[in-house]
Amino acid sequence: MRGPAPADxxxxxxxxxxxxxxxxxxxxxxxxxxxxxxxxxxxxxxxxRREAMLLAQSLLAAATAPSDARDVADSGSSRNLRWRIVRAPRGGGARDGGIPLEEVRVEVVDRETGRRLTSVRTLRLAR
Incomplete structure (x- = not known):
């Protein structure tokens, strides 16, 4: 009988x-x-960013609603987001046909970092 083969x-x-x-x-x-x-x-x-965009769109809709839009606060926070609404007069000159307009812009930033997540804007008739 042969033993185990030697290992190579x-x-x-x-x-x-x-x-x-x-x-x-x-x-x-x-x-x-x-x-x-x-x-x-x-x-x-x-x-x-998705949360910021949804917040900005809802704030913009509330700020430009035909009802008393001035009831919407100009700034605030929601969870980890800070937002502000900026209103600026636009138009009203001969070039615009004499229509007084107001630009409404909503800016949303991250509360912790201060980084801007989104900004939306629109024009509305000035009161």
Whole structure:
């Protein structure tokens, strides 16, 4: 009966090969988690901008409604957003046909960073 065959030096992995494989796996894992983190940050930014746009549109609608639009506050905050309404006279000259207009602009910024998220504006007849 023959005993087990002698082991060749080419069988199995050496310690260096194993360490190289582990370092490649670690680098790929780092890139993967960095990518996930960046995607999560982008998703938060998109959600914040969406919320800011909805707030700005509703404030603009309230500020330009035919009823008493001056009842809408000129500034305020909602959750993590700060907003302000800016009114400026426009038109009323011969070029505009003598129609007095008012520009109404709503600006929404992030309360923590102060970064502007959105700004919407429209024209309305001045009172």
């Amino acid at each position: 030096a080419s069988e199995g992995f050496s310690l260096v090969e194993t360490l190289v494989a582990l370092s490649v796996i670690a680098m790929m894992s780092g890139l993967f988690f960095d990518s996930i983190s960046a995607n999560a940050k982008l998703a938060r930014n998109v959600a914040a």
